[in-house]
Amino acid sequence: MIPALVNPHSSPWPVLPAGIHPATLKQIEETFAFNSRRRRLFVGLRSAMKALHKAGCRTVYVDGSFVTDKPAPGDYDICWDPAGVNPALLDPVFLDFDNSRKNQKSVYGGEFFPFNFQVEPGKTFLDFFQNDRHTGQPKGILLVDLTCEPLV
Numbered sequence: 001m002i003p004a005l006v007n008p009h010s011s012p013w014p015v016l017p018a019g020i021h022p023a024t025l026k027q028i029e030e031t032f033a034f035n036s037r038r039r040r041l042f043v044g045l046r047s048a049m050k051a052l053h054k055a056g057c058r059t060v061y062v063d064g065s066f067v068t069d070k071p072a073p074g075d076y077d078i079c080w081d082p083a084g085v086n087p088a089l090l091d092p093v094f095l096d097f098d099n100s101r102k103n104q105k106s107v108y109g110g111e112f113f114p115f116n117f118q119v120e121p122g123k124t125f126l127d128f129f130q131n132d133r134h135t136g137q138p139k140g141i142l143l144v145d146l147t148c149e150p151l152v
Helices: 025-032 036-054 098-108
Strands: 019-022 059-063 076-080 110-114 118-120 140-145
Touching (some): 025 036, 036 110, 098 110
Parallel strands (some): 019 140, 076 110
16 A cells, blocks of 8 residues: 655655555556546556566566656656566666666656666665755655555
């Protein structure tokens, strides 16, 4: 279940409370795909999750303005667990970081990072995603277990 959004640190809009919150794609759709822009982003998010799952990915973490109360988010951010992923089946765009990940956004509407990649020494994307970029304070992200999702 996705918890109610909060704003304890005066972020520009409410965010998920600190922690990693399990969610299904259906819950994400019901909670965050509430206008036409968000619905378009959700279509890309679902498509990306299908592609990652097809390559063997079992877990993704969802972040970005899409999982906040921002009325018109620019995109969503995903960090994904590379354990068990078959590189031959992985869409190469998931590893294309050129031009501020322009190709990732063009294909799927979001940005993607293996969760263990380091943003800076000692700080992985999984850690980085759990900090509010506006306030520097902890915030939450969503965990989607792709092994439990109907991704047909």
